[in-house]
Amino acid sequence: MSIKNRIAAAGAVFAALATLGVALPQAASAAPVSSDEVVSIASLNACDLRSKIDEIKAWDTNGQYNIMVWKESAQGSVHLNGVVYQDHIRARECGKAFPQDVNYFWAAFHDGEFVLRGDGGFRNWAFHGNWERNGNRVIFHGR
Numbered sequence: 001m002s003i004k005n006r007i008a009a010a011g012a013v014f015a016a017l018a019t020l021g022v023a024l025p026q027a028a029s030a031a032p033v034s035s036d037e038v039v040s041i042a043s044l045n046a047c048d049l050r051s052k053i054d055e056i057k058a059w060d061t062n063g064q065y066n067i068m069v070w071k072e073s074a075q076g077s078v079h080l081n082g083v084v085y086q087d088h089i090r091a092r093e094c095g096k097a098f099p100q101d102v103n104y105f106w107a108a109f110h111d112g113e114f115v116l117r118g119d120g121g122f123r124n125w126a127f128h129g130n131w132e133r134n135g136n137r138v139i140f141h142g143r
Contacts, residue, residue: 001070004011007072009020010124011036022038029118037136043055043087043089044069044091044104045094046071046091046092046093046094046123047094047095047122047123048072048122048123048126049069049071049104049123049124049125049126050122050126052068052104052106052126053067053069053126053127054108056085056108057119057128059085059108060085060108063143064129064143065084065085065108065109065110065129065143066107066108066109066110066111066112066128066129066130066131066140066141066143067088067107067108067109067127067128067138068080068106068107068109068112068114068125068126068127068138069104069105069106069125069126069127070104070105070106070114070116070124070125070126071093071102071103071123071124072102072103072104072105073102073103073117073118074116074117074118074124074125075105075116075117075122076112076114076115076116076136077113077114077115078090078112078113078114078115079112079113080107080109080111080112080114080115081109081110081111081112082109082110082111083108083109083110084099084108084109084110085107085108086105086106086107086108086109087105087106088103088104088105088106089103089104090102090103090104091104093141094123095123109140109143110143111140111141111142113138113139113140114127114137114138114140115137115138116135116136116137116138117136117137120136123141127140134135
């Protein structure tokens with residue numbers, strides 16, 4: 001199965017779970033891929049996840065959804081309701097002496113909550129929409 005098909009299949013599963021109100025698993029990932037495949041599909045700037053926010057905002061032309069992008073290791077807990085778009089990618093992490101290929105996730109959704117584990121840098125998370133932040137906890141409200 002191609003990497004594109006593996007990611008699409010994983011995204012469909014995550015979207016179905018989120019629609020049912022099931023929180024995304026912390027260690028969810030697609031089947032292992034080679035570094036050659038990672039380079040060919042890495043369509044995000046792992047040093048600044050706001051670039052993925054901008055890409056998804058272009059898709060959400062009516063500005064009706066909240067958007068969350070995060071590095072898997074930065075996920076404390078996540079519960080997103082009304083997910084309309086969700087996917088992930090395996091890419092080389094940024095700013096590390098010995099970078100590894102890690103999973104990055106993103107979703108467009110109606111409302112929910114995200115709790116960050118770690119620091120709040122744009123290498124770990126980025127979000128957009130109607131939200132309230134208290135430290136590492138963000139509550140998203142419908143837009």
